Amino acid sequence: MAPRVLISDALSPAAVQIFKDRGIEVDFQPALGKDKDKLAEIIGDYDGLAIRSATKVTPKILANAARLKVVGRAGIGVDNVDIPAATARGVIVMNTPFGNSITTAEHAIAMMFALAREIPAADASTQAGKWEKNRFMGVELTAKTLGVIGCGNIGSIVADRALGLKMKVVAYDPFLSPERALDLGVEKVELDELLARADVITLHTPLTDKTRNVLSAEAIAKTKKGVRIVNCARGGLVDEAALAEALKSGHVAGAAFDVFVTEPATENPLFGLPGVICTPHLGASTTEAQENVALQVAEQMSDYLLRGAISNAVNFPSITAEEAPKLKPFIELAEKLGSFAGQLTETDIKTVRITYDGAVAGLKIKALTSSAVAGLLRPALQDVNVVSAPSIARERGIVIEETTREVAGDYESLVTLTVVTEKMERSVSGTVFADGRPRIVDIKGIKVDAEFAPSMLYVTNEDRPGFVGRFASLLGDAGLNIATFALGRDRQGGDAIALVEVDGTVPAEIIDKVQQLPSVKQAKPLVF
Numbered sequence: 001m002a003p004r005v006l007i008s009d010a011l012s013p014a015a016v017q018i019f020k021d022r023g024i025e026v027d028f029q030p031a032l033g034k035d036k037d038k039l040a041e042i043i044g045d046y047d048g049l050a051i052r053s054a055t056k057v058t059p060k061i062l063a064n065a066a067r068l069k070v071v072g073r074a075g076i077g078v079d080n081v082d083i084p085a086a087t088a089r090g091v092i093v094m095n096t097p098f099g100n101s102i103t104t105a106e107h108a109i110a111m112m113f114a115l116a117r118e119i120p121a122a123d124a125s126t127q128a129g130k131w132e133k134n135r136f137m138g139v140e141l142t143a144k145t146l147g148v149i150g151c152g153n154i155g156s157i158v159a160d161r162a163l164g165l166k167m168k169v170v171a172y173d174p175f176l177s178p179e180r181a182l183d184l185g186v187e188k189v190e191l192d193e194l195l196a197r198a199d200v201i202t203l204h205t206p207l208t209d210k211t212r213n214v215l216s217a218e219a220i221a222k223t224k225k226g227v228r229i230v231n232c233a234r235g236g237l238v239d240e241a242a243l244a245e246a247l248k249s250g251h252v253a254g255a256a257f258d259v260f261v262t263e264p265a266t267e268n269p270l271f272g273l274p275g276v277i278c279t280p281h282l283g284a285s286t287t288e289a290q291e292n293v294a295l296q297v298a299e300q301m302s303d304y305l306l307r308g309a310i311s312n313a314v315n316f317p318s319i320t321a322e323e324a325p326k327l328k329p330f331i332e333l334a335e336k337l338g339s340f341a342g343q344l345t346e347t348d349i350k351t352v353r354i355t356y357d358g359a360v361a362g363l364k365i366k367a368l369t370s371s372a373v374a375g376l377l378r379p380a381l382q383d384v385n386v387v388s389a390p391s392i393a394r395e396r397g398i399v400i401e402e403t404t405r406e407v408a409g410d411y412e413s414l415v416t417l418t419v420v421t422e423k424m425e426r427s428v429s430g431t432v433f434a435d436g437r438p439r440i441v442d443i444k445g446i447k448v449d450a451e452f453a454p455s456m457l458y459v460t461n462e463d464r465p466g467f468v469g470r471f472a473s474l475l476g477d478a479g480l481n482i483a484t485f486a487l488g489r490d491r492q493g494g495d496a497i498a499l500v501e502v503d504g505t506v507p508a509e510i511i512d513k514v515q516q517l518p519s520v521k522q523a524k525p526l527v528f
């Protein structure tokens with residue numbers, strides 16, 4: 001069945017065409033993002049949800065989204081998606097980090113000019129027939145200092161454009177390296193210095209606990225008298241009430257805001273104040289940017305739904321379309337090794353160690369580890385997948401350790417998963433043969449060679465003559481057909497294991513009978 005995608009915001013129709021061309025069924029309902037009840041009612045029918053900022057992907061929506069595998073944000077900020085809730089439900093969340101950066105940077109520059117020359121007020125006055133030539137005395141931007149708070153993708157484009165305007169640019173960004181600052185031609189400074197020196201301040205950080213109210217009343221008080229402030233990033237970076245006071249007192253000469261604490265902003269402390277210019281979150285609203293982000297999100301979502309390739313996910317490592325086919329058999333191997341260990345582990349897991357030897361060490365091991373952990377946890381917690389597994393493990397205090405060793409041993413690639421509980425430590429290793437099928441090659445240090453089959457029986461016993469005959473007769477007498485039989489032992493007379501593929505499920509009473517055979521230590525049914 002073709003995957004189904006719902007577009008619940010006003011994305012460019014270019015996205016619809018991409019989905020259709022890729023063979024994905026697409027439902028374009030651009031007004032649905034505003035109707036959360038209707039969205040909750042129908043979301044269960046879709047594998048993918050493509051959004052802009054109007055759709056709020058809340059835990060309630062996710063709880064109804066039984067089929068949902070991916071949320072694609074045609075834009076940068078994913079603050080309208082509950083990422084922990086999506087991750088916990090195994091839903092990939094991806095964005096398009098660059099498609100609207102230039103457009104948004106241009107909006108910030110436009111806002112700066114609009115402030116410097118009071119263009120909106122001059123326009124309104126002129127069109128009202130007033131011709132107030134002496135009322136609007138602007139300021140020149142050349143040689144002024146622009147303070148950029150957050151010098152990432154958009155902040156650095158703004159800086160570049162401002163340098164082109166012959167402004168001086170100072171930037172505050174704890175993650176901006178001195179080399180990058182030098183490259184951009186900006187001066188990296190601390191926040192207080194930026195506040196003291198900037199004639200115009202522009203914000204370009206995400207909204208986080210650290211950046212909320214980065215321009216607080218206290219910070220605004222440290223700015224130069226007559227400063228102008230531009231916010232085209234996120235509402236909440238500036239204390240709106242404090243800014244309103246500073247505008248009224250004349251300390252701040254102007255503020256141009258595209259984003260607000262509450263959106264849609266129908267009322268706001270800044271509205272109606274002198275020197276204030278507002279736009280309704282238009283930063284990304286150009287034909288070019290909307291086409292870029294719509295095409296990109298549709299491509300990314302299609303790649304994931306059809307090929308398992310992941311790009312720009314905020315809750316999972318990227319997997320390119322080239323990597324996906326190489327990873328696929330190892331994802332299956334890791335998941336099955338995890339499942340093997342999970343089905344045999346009855347007590348609390350403390351640590352999971354995963355070692356990647358040989359060629360597999362060069363692959364995206366984060367995806368493999370997540371798959372192994374998903375397989376490990378699934379016997380105990382049904383609702384876990386490769387996306388949610390690491391966070392679920394973390395919540396349960398399970399430590400996950402990964403080791404890579406590029407040198408190959410007996411196998412070109414070997415994955416070993418070791419589970420440590422309070423009482424024991426159990427390891428299982430596997431590889432992928434040339435036919436692409438995963439196999440178990442070692443259990444607790446005992447060599448075996450078995451494929452994973454839908455129904456299996458795992459038996460550990462003391463290595464004594466007669467066991468195999470008695471065991472096979474017991475299964476035969478119960479009408480259970482043995483499909484494959486793998487045996488291994490650590491040494492003659494020591495511990496032995498049998499991994500047997502049977503046709504059909506093994507009834508519980510047969511497991512009990514196997515358990516009672518002489519020399520048997522443990523008998524467990526396994527399903528893969």
Ligand SMILES: NC(=O)c1ccc[n+]([C@@H]2O[C@H](COP(=O)([O-])OP(=O)(O)OC[C@H]3O[C@@H](n4cnc5c(N)ncnc54)[C@H](O)[C@@H]3O)[C@@H](O)[C@H]2O)c1
Binds near residue numbers: 078101154173283
């Ligand atoms: N108005 C719009 O329509 C619109 C459009 C696109 C993006 N945005 C918003 O613009 C913002 C920036 O987007 P971007 O693509 O440049 O993001 P980015 O991740 O490339 O850059 C953000 C920068 O902020 C810096 N930063 C993080 N914490 C900081 C802190 N405490 N102090 C100072 N700097 C800090 C980071 O180091 C990074 O360099 C985002 O919030 C995004 O959602 C708004």
Ligand SMILES: O=C(O)CC[C@@H](O)C(=O)O
Binds near residue numbers: 075078285
């Ligand atoms: O979709 C939009 O119009 C806004 C996008 C913008 O806020 C973003 O973070 O990319």
